[in-house]
Amino acid sequence: MQEQPAKAVPEITKKDLRAVTLRWLFFNTSAFNWERMQHIAFAWSLLPVLKKLYPGREELGAALKRHMVFFNTEMTIGSPIIGAIAAIERQKAAGEEIADETINAIKSGLMGPFAAIGDSLWASAVNAILLSFAMSMALQGNILGPVIYAIAWIALTWYMMSTGINLGYRLGVDVLDSEFLTPQTIERVTRSLNILGLVVVGALSATFVSLSTPIQWTLQQKATTLQSILDGMMPKFLPLLWVGLVWYLHQFRNWSIMKLLGFTIVVGFVGSLLKIF
Template sequence: MPNTAQEVTKKDIYKVGFRWIMSNTSAWNWERMQNVAFAWSIVPVLKKVTNGDKDEMGQALTRHMAFFNTEPTIGLPLIGAVCAMEVSKAQGEDIPDDVFNAIKSGLMGPMAALGDSLFASTGNALLLSFGMGLALDGNILGPIIFLVGWTAITLGFGLWGVQFGFREGMKIMDSEIFSPAMIEKVTGFLSILGLTVVGGLSAQFVSLSTPIKWGSGGAVTKLQDIVDGLMPGLLPFILVMVIWYLHDKKNVSVIKLLLILIVLGAAGSLLHIF
């Protein structure tokens, strides 16, 4: 039978969004990853739909302690949808626990792929390229623009997304925005855009040249001139591709790659090779 649940307002859903944005990696664990943060984030809604009943509250929290992991920003529509399902359940609709887990399991993977491409890769790279360019010129606005821009994008999309998910409820599974075809198109486009941005950043910020030369008098030949004649920026490009190959194909960690670069840079400088 329906309980005497209190009405869930937009303010409650915004609270859920803020909680998730500020705590999505809190109590992260290898077994269930973001499950604790997920359960804690939707507490404002659970308090309303259980009307403060401790037993019902405990059952709801237990229901949402299952495995959960997705990209924090793009995952907020899913959290909003789960909140809507909790409201429907409190109003008497028969929604088994398995349905909650099925909705979460079915969407958290595609949303993670979309979010990683949109925010973690492309968006981050674009903002960093702009901010770093200003910072290297000594402009204090560089880090400020990055901070303000990233915060505005995360909060703006996240708070819209949690409200969108709450309006859609279980219908979010049929939403064209999160359909497999749309996600595939968007991630494909963003991957290309992200690689283009990374290529531009590499050309701008990776510097590598060689002072090697031979000959005497007016007949001095510089190796760097020959390399530039083949392709400007060839040495930085080779360096970036070698690092990518070692990291992506040989699973060399970032820490090891940094140590290798430090050693090679020091040796190349002392031997007058680089």
């Protein structure tokens, strides 16, 4: 990137970054598609900054076109990417020679590491923990369960996104040099978070997945139940088998969530009629 005589460009304010955060919070997967994934959402979220930096119609159109390329990352932990690109766009608007390919290369270089950490931390751990509280309240008939989950999720996500976008804007292109994004750090953090996510999911499965069998038989005038044998082998053995089956069908057979839900309902209904479950 070669420096050119600086042009006067508007300052990007906290209000502008709040507008970007608000758009990214609610529209991060809008117009999502399998060809370019979050490209439209990224450009739309960055639009308040781009409009300020490029008041001309042609310049604004070129800036939007620049961001209509493939982009996909975890929405919350990956939010610093948007802030960093906003800072780089301001440098470009000020006259620095920054090629479009350079900007897209920065996005491509950042979205993978942030996605690896974000998927492990946010999707697997934080969401699961919040859901555990909400489901526990809902199962007790407390209507505040889903309400508290929605409020807590939005508040926490807003805080993380706002912090990330502002941090990314302050760092700009220097975010690439962060020690947090080294391959060794990402591998260690991702491994640790995956373990945490598995522990959380295991605890949730044991707590909220209920499956037992009433099958019994009499031998030498003594009734024996299959459930007691399974409990002696391993408590919650049937829920573990069911969670393993659902995971297998989703991971290796590409069953959708709706298909798995329907399959669960059918198995439960038929098992109840046959007095198997």
